[in-house]
Amino acid sequence: MGQFSAKPGASSRGAQHRIYARLRAQIEDGTLAAGVKLVSTRALATELGVSRTTVTAAYEQLAAEGFVVTSTGKAATVASVIRTSSRHAKADTPKQKDLSPALSLYGQRVANLKPYSMASPHARIDFRYGSVASRDFPALGWQRAYRAELVKRQPSLAYGHPEGEERLRIALQGYLRRARGLTCDADQILVVHGSQQGLDLCARLLLNPQDAFVFEEPGYRMARYCFEATGATALPISVDASGLGTLALPEDDRVRLAFVTPSHQFPMGAVLPVGRRLELLSWATRHRAWIIEDDYGGEFRYGQRPIDALQSMDADARVIYVGTFSKALSPQLRLGYLVLPRELVHVFREAKRLTDRHSPRWEQNVLASLIESGAYERHVRRLRRENEHRRKALLEAFEQHLAEHGQLVGMAAGLHGVLLLPALRAEDESTLQSMALERGVGVYPLSPLFSNPASTGHERPAGLILGYAGLTAPQIHEGIGILGTVIREIEELGSRAG
Numbered sequence: 001m002g003q004f005s006a007k008p009g010a011s012s013r014g015a016q017h018r019i020y021a022r023l024r025a026q027i028e029d030g031t032l033a034a035g036v037k038l039v040s041t042r043a044l045a046t047e048l049g050v051s052r053t054t055v056t057a058a059y060e061q062l063a064a065e066g067f068v069v070t071s072t073g074k075a076a077t078v079a080s081v082i083r084t085s086s087r088h089a090k091a092d093t094p095k096q097k098d099l100s101p102a103l104s105l106y107g108q109r110v111a112n113l114k115p116y117s118m119a120s121p122h123a124r125i126d127f128r129y130g131s132v133a134s135r136d137f138p139a140l141g142w143q144r145a146y147r148a149e150l151v152k153r154q155p156s157l158a159y160g161h162p163e164g165e166e167r168l169r170i171a172l173q174g175y176l177r178r179a180r181g182l183t184c185d186a187d188q189i190l191v192v193h194g195s196q197q198g199l200d201l202c203a204r205l206l207l208n209p210q211d212a213f214v215f216e217e218p219g220y221r222m223a224r225y226c227f228e229a230t231g232a233t234a235l236p237i238s239v240d241a242s243g244l245g246t247l248a249l250p251e252d253d254r255v256r257l258a259f260v261t262p263s264h265q266f267p268m269g270a271v272l273p274v275g276r277r278l279e280l281l282s283w284a285t286r287h288r289a290w291i292i293e294d295d296y297g298g299e300f301r302y303g304q305r306p307i308d309a310l311q312s313m314d315a316d317a318r319v320i321y322v323g324t325f326s327k328a329l330s331p332q333l334r335l336g337y338l339v340l341p342r343e344l345v346h347v348f349r350e351a352k353r354l355t356d357r358h359s360p361r362w363e364q365n366v367l368a369s370l371i372e373s374g375a376y377e378r379h380v381r382r383l384r385r386e387n388e389h390r391r392k393a394l395l396e397a398f399e400q401h402l403a404e405h406g407q408l409v410g411m412a413a414g415l416h417g418v419l420l421l422p423a424l425r426a427e428d429e430s431t432l433q434s435m436a437l438e439r440g441v442g443v444y445p446l447s448p449l450f451s452n453p454a455s456t457g458h459e460r461p462a463g464l465i466l467g468y469a470g471l472t473a474p475q476i477h478e479g480i481g482i483l484g485t486v487i488r489e490i491e492e493l494g495s496r497a498g
């Protein structure tokens, strides 16, 4: 309400008019809806540092003009107002309605992105990829560590550094060396609000509209959208059973970066073999291009030790490593990190400062204490066992209900698999999705993860992404059983029609 403030020495009539005018405008534009109670005259007078009489006079004027309703002893409430202001009269003319809001070129590109579908609210069994089970969150350990942080006496509650808490960065440095074979200094780590903020910073700091970027096809849409929003051109490279087809990497000097998911290609699940990793690194060196390594699933590899990160083979400092706590803890925490080549550290820190100053300090220190005590790694090991169990349930349910209809790929690592159904086409995915949802099962089509779904839609088999980290083994069995029935029904319909 700072905009009401009476300037020192301003006449009470001036203050009264400003209060009246601001409230009237807010009522007219709907900010204060009919029936809303206004702040009491006493509270508003104290807040603005004016006399109560001044505020009362403004309220009386609004009441006299029919904008508010007052009655003795009750709070003034907003009346039902017929919008009469000249602003609204203009906004309602047909000509004005056709105009889109004034947006920057960036804003226009963002407005034109396809809307991103969220979880199916009506799904009783939701194979939504990206969700994790709430019972998997180490609530007790987190609570204890959080309490310990809160009772620590800090001289003041001050802003932190944009790069994040030093304690967390040091803890992460050790963790990444042990768990992902990654070597870096704590200074190269930038703590961010989930991978997403890291990707957005990369897009804004590394791409111009005339540039191009290499992208896995199909690939992670939330990353592609960040890069496309800069105006740069996507150069999709198909993935096969071994991941990104590195032989097709373009010898094109417009290319400034490549986005890759080498430890578990998103969504198809391939692990990029060492030969292709070396080809990718030498391509980046030749073009002075950056490689963004999104290691979202690196911690979840089953049966074998997780493969070391691509960054660990990078002799030329071309790789920006992106890590997240969304899989091992919770996507709601919004905590992740970048490991940056030294030459990018300064600019990324400054951009992070401009974006949001820094990520939340308490949460960072809680996380640091869990990593320091070994509790985080114990938790990840336990979670890997839990997810191994879910993965086994999905493989068994697939064998039982779906094996005759298709293939389940990408199950060696990560928290999802992709079901490919050769008897159905990509155009059938939405029917599959809605028929499964009618029976309470949420499944998600593969097509939106192609940068140009229409170009290959007719030849491509239907595909569904099945995330399992949020479900129990019995739910997985039940959900896949229902999906099997739906697929049979669609196949029968198709054969009758054919």
Ligand SMILES: Cc1ncc(COP(=O)(O)O)c(C=O)c1O
Residues within 6 Å of the ligand: 129, 130, 193, 194, 195, 196, 197, 220, 261, 266, 294, 296, 323, 324, 325, 326, 331, 335, 336
């Ligand atoms: C490929 C990929 N990278 C990263 C993430 C994690 O994103 P964030 O850290 O922003 O939660 C996800 C989440 O589903 C993902 O699918």
